[in-house]
Amino acid sequence: MKRALLAIAMLLSACGEKAVEPVFFPDENPQLLSDWGAVSVDRGELRLGEGVTPYALRTPLFTDYAHKLRTVWSVGEATPRGDWAPDFPVGTVLTKTFYYPESGSNVLKAEDMQPVNGTRGLDLAEHRLIETRLLVRRSDGWHALSYVWNEDETEARLKRTGAVVPLTLASSAGEEAFPYIVPNENQCASCHIRDATDGGLEPLGPTEAQLDHPYGYAGGEANQLAAWRERGLLVTTGYEPSSTDPLASLDGRARAYLAANCAHCHNPVGPADTSGMDLTLSADGPALGHCKPPIAAGSGTGGRRFGIVPGAPDQSVLTYRVASRDPGAMMPEVGRSLVDEEGLALLEEWIGAMDGACS
Amino acid sequence: MMRTALAASLILLTACGGEQEAAAPVTDASYQEELQLALLDAQPGDVITIPAGTYAFDRGLSLTADGVTIRGAGMAETVLSFKGQLAGAEGLLVTGDDFLIEDLSIEDAKGDALKVTEADGVTIRRVRVAWTGGPKTENGAYGFYPVQTTNVLIEDSVAVGASDAGIYVGQSKNVIVRNNLAEENVAGIEIENTQDADVYGNVAKNNTGGILVFNMPNLKQAGANIRVFENEVEENNLDNFAHPGTPVASIPAGSGIVVNSHDDVEIFGNTVRDNRTANVIISSVYSSNYADDSWSDSFDPYPERIALHSNTFEGGGNRPDGMELKAAKLMLFGPTGRFPDVLWDGYAPEGRSPEICIGDQGTEVLNADMPNGSKNMRVDAEGFSCTLEPLAAVRLAEAL
Structure with missing residues (x-):
């Protein structure tokens, strides 16, 4: 039945009439990404499926300068949960496609370009697709799947054990070869299980605060929260956007960066609570790292004595680990091979501007 | 046998x-x-x-x-x-x-x-x-690393070359570490912020420090009830190759058994031999490299209720690591002398005895007097002749 539907959907899209119809698989994991219909390749572009909503985060997680096309497809409204991603109904499929602008055999470090939406796909002549990750809300909870694109960019296949994709990143600073790491299923869980005592996977990105940001939809630019409510993706709640832009201040930007890049592990119930380090938006004092000695950082200390030494980024463990490429020392532990130079600069500026000292 | x-x-x-x-x-x-x-x-x-x-x-x-x-x-x-x-x-x-x-x-x-x-x-x-490349700072931090675990058994295993601890058990409960070999690590075996652990029958040899029982600030669980017994803790004289900044980087080369800011530790029946700084070190967070004032008020920095008995000590203390300890040894015991078997930094809580109880006949304690800038380093003759109730043996929950 599903297959028949899919065939019809494909036929339709081939005629250029209609986008592919997404499919929710309640139990099985199809081997091909195209079976889901959330995103698929058509006429040289990566396109969204019918009714699939693209979104972007205000402060995204760094992944080796990859660009990310995020989509949500759902059958009902999600219920907000404050600082964490809302509770989406069974049948929701979130996707995140990791891609780079490319030039020859290199991938490029570049700003985000035109948003992908219902009328405009991603031009594959200029972009290289790496992988598409799915979070699927089934009756027993969320499932994480990663599909790796073939070289021809015609199809992505399920790769449960992850993969290493050798890439060379070109930027104004030159060329840098690095292994792009596609996570295995358990590594997906190592970030998406935010509460290590409870054990369930959950989405991390689409919190209300992260969605409170404009997106270039087919019908024009609009605030994502408003758009999600209008499209029946999100229950309208009392979420009050900050009257001032939280990213306007240095502190706001740095804390948002730490929350997006670290707090999925470094929260009071997260896998990194062993470190005593809490990098959620509400953390403070030693828990945030101020004059806090490392517990079990091993080589991750870089010879530095405290998580954060106010005014001294070059003496802080935090910046050492963000600047490291050594798998045994770097933070985050998974999800990157390269250093986020801009993120590092932000954290250095933030720590550099702090007053005080560690005794 | x-x-x-x-x-x-x-x-x-x-x-x-x-x-x-x-x-x-x-x-x-x-x-x-x-x-x-x-x-x-x-x-x-x-x-x-x-x-x-x-x-x-x-x-x-x-x-x-x-x-x-x-x-x-x-x-x-x-x-x-x-x-x-x-x-x-x-x-x-x-x-x-x-x-x-x-x-x-x-x-x-x-x-x-x-x-x-x-x-x-x-x-x-x-x-x-x-x-496999020998002890190096670039080596990984921990060999065996159970953390926030319960009912843990590590036995008949080997850990070599860790730049932090070969066998490290952290923030755990109900732990047995027995009959293992730890060598060429910075710390051979380290039990940290753990409750109810028995560490016995192990050989800790040629590490920087042999067996460490540590309690660190800023963690949810404080350590308690650790028995270290019938181990062979020998010649842990390897130069410290830890990353500076890690807690174990402050372990002097030549440390046999080290208790830091930890209460309720029973050390008995061990053979502790030829550890060049001291066969046993009892210390507070105050004399570590992470002594700062950023821990919570509930953290107890003093090692208390530490019992030593029935141990065999031999040699050691003859070539302490670090200039200050070297100078102190020379001054107090001469070029051919040696530190006593137990080195205590001297930090004690106000108004109560730390209850460091040494039942081993003839075992002396060097009080390093660190709270007073080591002005009066001395062999303390008194204050250690107490006895403590033996700690209970650890019983693991039935496996599977």
């Missing part, structure tokens, strides 16, 4: 491992996917068998399922090599309960070799973790 035989056979095994390494075995890289897939698909009760061979991995392995056994063909026969590791902070990361691993080796992990977190029921038996 039994223990000695075991330790000897362990040493023999590592020796064999070394020889095999020299022969440059052919490593099999194709097994990586197969093993990781087996770990992903594992169900409670599954036994994953890894045949003899040397297998290369470029990414860390992980297991989340409960009740899984991983079994090799022997620690000299089945070797998981992470020499070419590109990603992953561990060789193997386990988060499932009732986990058992036995009879294999994990070599040259970029970070920790075997980390187990948030699990109830951990058995590690006849497993060798090693960094």
Whole structure:
């Protein structure tokens, strides 16, 4: 039945009439990404499926300068949960496609370009697709799947054990070869299980605060929260956007960066609570790292004595680990091979501007 | 006797491992996917068998399922090599309960070799973790690294070359570490912020520090009730090669058994020999390299209720590490003299006795008088002749 539907959907899209119809698989994991219909390749572009909503985060997680096309497809409204991603109904499929602008055999470090939406796909002549990750809300909870694109960019296949994709990143600073790491299923869980005592996977990105940001939809630019409510993706709640832009201040930007890049592990119930380090938006004092000695950082200390030494980024463990490429020392532990130079600069500026000292 | 035989056979095994390494075995890289897939698909009760061979991995392995056994063909026969590791902070990361691993080796992990977190029921038996290039700062931090776990048994295993601790048990409850060999690590065995641990029958040799019992600030759980007994803690005189900034970087080379800011520790029946700074060090966080004032008020910085009895001490204390200790030794005991077997930094709580009780006949304590800038370093004749109730033996919950 599903297959028949899919065939019809494909036929339709081939005629250029209609986008592919997404499919929710309640139990099985199809081997091909195209079976889901959330995103698929058509006429040289990566396109969204019918009714699939693209979104972007205000402060995204760094992944080796990859660009990310995020989509949500759902059958009902999600219920907000404050600082964490809302509770989406069974049948929701979130996707995140990791891609780079490319030039020859290199991938490029570049700003985000035109948003992908219902009328405009991603031009594959200029972009290289790496992988598409799915979070699927089934009756027993969320499932994480990663599909790796073939070289021809015609199809992505399920790769449960992850993969290493050798890439060379070109930027104004030159060329840098690095292994792009596609996570295995358990590594997906190592970030998406935010509460290590409870054990369930959950989405991390689409919190209300992260969605409170404009997106270039087919019908024009609009605030994502408003758009999600209008499209029946999100229950309208009392979420009050900050009257001032939280990213306007240095502190706001740095804390948002730490929350997006670290707090999925470094929260009071997260896998990194062993470190005593809490990098959620509400953390403070030693828990945030101020004059806090490392517990079990091993080589991750870089010879530095405290998580954060106010005014001294070059003496802080935090910046050492963000600047490291050594798998045994770097933070985050998974999800990157390269250093986020801009993120590092932000954290250095933030720590550099702090007053005080560690005794 | 039994223990000695075991330790000897362990040493023999590592020796064999070394020889095999020299022969440059052919490593099999194709097994990586197969093993990781087996770990992903594992169900409670599954036994994953890894045949003899040397297998290369470029990414860390992980297991989340409960009740899984991983079994090799022997620690000299089945070797998981992470020499070419590109990603992953561990060789193997386990988060499932009732986990058992036995009879294999994990070599040259970029970070920790075997980390187990948030699990109830951990058995590690006849497993060798090693960094094969000798003791180096670039080596991974921890060999065996159960943290926030309960009912943990580590036995008949070997840890070599960790740049932090070979066998590290952190923030855990109900732990037995027995009949293992730890050598050429910064810390041979370290028990940290853990409650109810028995550490016995181990050989800790040629590390910077042999056996450490630490209580660190800023963690949810304080350590309590640790028994360290019938171990051989010998010649832990290796220069400290920890990353500066790590807590173990402040361990002087030549430390036998070290208790830091930890209460309720019973140390008995050990043979502690030829550790050049001191056979036993009892200290407070105040004399560590992380002595600062950023811990919470509930943290107790003083080591209290520490019992030593029935130990055999031999040699040691003759060539302490660090200029200050060297000078102190020379001044107090002369060029050919040696420190007493127990070195205490002298930090004690106000208004109550720290109850450091030394029942070993003739064992003296050097009070380093660090609260007063070591102005009056002295051998304290009095204050240590108390006795404490023996701590209870650890009983692990029934396995599986």
